[in-house]
Amino acid sequence: MMRVSRSGLAGAAVVAVMAMAGMAVAVGNARAAVPAADDPPVTRIEIEVGARGFVPSEIELVAGEKVDLVFTRTTPSGCAAQVHIPELGVERTDLTQGEPKTVSLTPEKPGTYQLMCGHNMLKAKVKVVAPGS
Numbered sequence: 001m002m003r004v005s006r007s008g009l010a011g012a013a014v015v016a017v018m019a020m021a022g023m024a025v026a027v028g029n030a031r032a033a034v035p036a037a038d039d040p041p042v043t044r045i046e047i048e049v050g051a052r053g054f055v056p057s058e059i060e061l062v063a064g065e066k067v068d069l070v071f072t073r074t075t076p077s078g079c080a081a082q083v084h085i086p087e088l089g090v091e092r093t094d095l096t097q098g099e100p101k102t103v104s105l106t107p108e109k110p111g112t113y114q115l116m117c118g119h120n121m122l123k124a125k126v127k128v129v130a131p132g133s
């Protein structure tokens, strides 16, 4: 199974686009086996929730593709105690400072959504694009 572990939007987006385009040849050369159809690669995006808010403040996801958002709270501020993305069905999730928390989701509909702290003060943009775009 292939796990993509990259921080930063650019890396994640590139991997996601490559996966969607079916570039199995380019990717496949780097590993022994092609993943089974029921075990697709999962894009992982790391997001810091700290004194400056969400970093990065904008992420891009691909509709229909599962993604792991890994949140790391780096401030004791209560503002970073919870995150949620109501429009994508992600309920309020508690964060403990220094303990990465993975939230998995599969956005279905292209659009622009808000990732927010528990009081809807800190915000980041979640852009969902159609596959292949």
Ligand SMILES: [Cu+2]
Binding pocket: 078, 079, 080, 117, 118, 119, 120, 121, 122
């Ligand atoms: Cu807050």
